[in-house]
Amino acid sequence: MSNERMLEGAVKTAEGxxxxxxxxxxxxxxxxxxxxxxxxxxxxxxxxxPFPAKKWVLGDCNFATHVARVTASGKKINPLKASKRAARGGK
Known part of the structure; x- marks a missing residue:
């Protein structure tokens, strides 16, 4: 998708x-x-x-494409599997 289409329909107002x-x-x-x-x-x-500053308050933004996510083992992990593992108390 082109850059122009991502913000298609955006309007400049007094608020922003x-x-x-x-x-x-x-x-x-x-x-x-x-x-x-x-x-x-x-x-x-x-x-x-819509509020990028809030995504950086507690650490790295989870949407950031320029931030490398590496676990303690040094391997990338599937976030869905990691959340399920954490929910059941596993490592």
Missing amino acids: VELKGMVLEAVVEQCDGCDRIREFEGEKFCTSY
Whole structure:
């Protein structure tokens, strides 16, 4: 999908950029390098989450494409399997 289509229908308002009834906040410095960033009228926005700063409060953003996720064993794991394993108390 092209960059223009990701924010198709977005409108600049007094509050900011509005897309489908949601006001989008501009990306933060930690987002630099992410593939989900799109530019609209000179500002950069996340196509996955309207409030990017909140995704970085407790650590890495789970949508970030530029952040490597490696477990203690050094292998990437399936997040669905990891959540099920954690729910049942396994390692």
